[in-house]
Amino acid sequence: MTITLRPGTTVMFTGDSITDSRRLESEDGLGFGYPLRIAGEWGLRHPDRPVTWLNSAIAGHKVSDLEPRWQRDVLDARPDVVSILVGVNDMGWHTLDPEGRVIPAAEFTAGYDRLLAPLAGAGTELILIEPFLLPVHGVVEAGAALVGEAERKEWRTDLNPKIQAVRELADTYGAHLLPADRMFTELATTTGPEHWAEDGVHPTPAGHAALAAAWLRLVA
Helix, strand or coil: CCECCCCCCEEEEEECHHHHCCHHHCCCCCCCCHHHHHHHHHHHHCCCCCCEEEECCCCCCCHHHHHHHHHHHCHHHCCCEEEEECCHHHHHHHHHCCCCCCCCHHHHHHHHHHHHHHHHHCCCEEEEECCCCCCCCCCEEECCEEECHHHHHHHHHHHHHHHHHHHHHHHHHCCEEECHHHHHHHHHHHHCHHHCCCCCCCCCHHHHHHHHHHHHCCEC
C-alpha cells in the first residue's frame, strides 16, 4: 500500500549528506538533491494537495549522530511522514575519520531501532531508504581519504549487514522500504555506476532523480 499525502501533510527527510545536499544554502531548506525533486514533482502533479516539506539531514552524520538531535530536529516537528537515509558514514567512518572506528552491525541496528520506536508509537508513516554503494572504478577522494578498490571491497562487506538491518527494521515497524542499493545496482548494469554516483556514494543529478522517482512511487 502507498502512503496517502493529504493536504497539509508534513514530510520530514533526514539522514546524512545525500539528503542534506547543502540544504542550509537553499532558500527553501531542501537542498539541491532528491528531497527538492520530490517536492517539485509532487507540487506539479498535485497542486490541490499542498505538503510541507522539511529536511533535517546533516552531512557526515551517522545513526549515533542522529540520536542526540532526534527529539529537537525530528520529533518536535510532529511530522506525518519521516523518510530516513543513513548508513554510509556508519560504513566508512573508520576510513574517513582518523578518530573513527568500525561500527558493528548490531550497534547500527540498535541505534536505528531507537530512532524508529517513538515514531511508530506516534503513528507516523515511515520510509526507510537503504544505504548504498556503487562499484565505481579507480581511486576517488572522500574527504581527506583516498578510496580505491580495496576500500570499496571492505566497505561492501561492512555495508551488506547494515542494509539487511534496514530491511528487517522496515518489516518490524511496518515501514515502506526504498531498496536503493538494489535499484542502483540494477541501473548500473546498463549505464555504468559513475552515471549514478561518481564517487560511488553521492548521487549525480541522475542519481537524485532516480531516488526521487522511486520515493514518489511509495506515495499517492
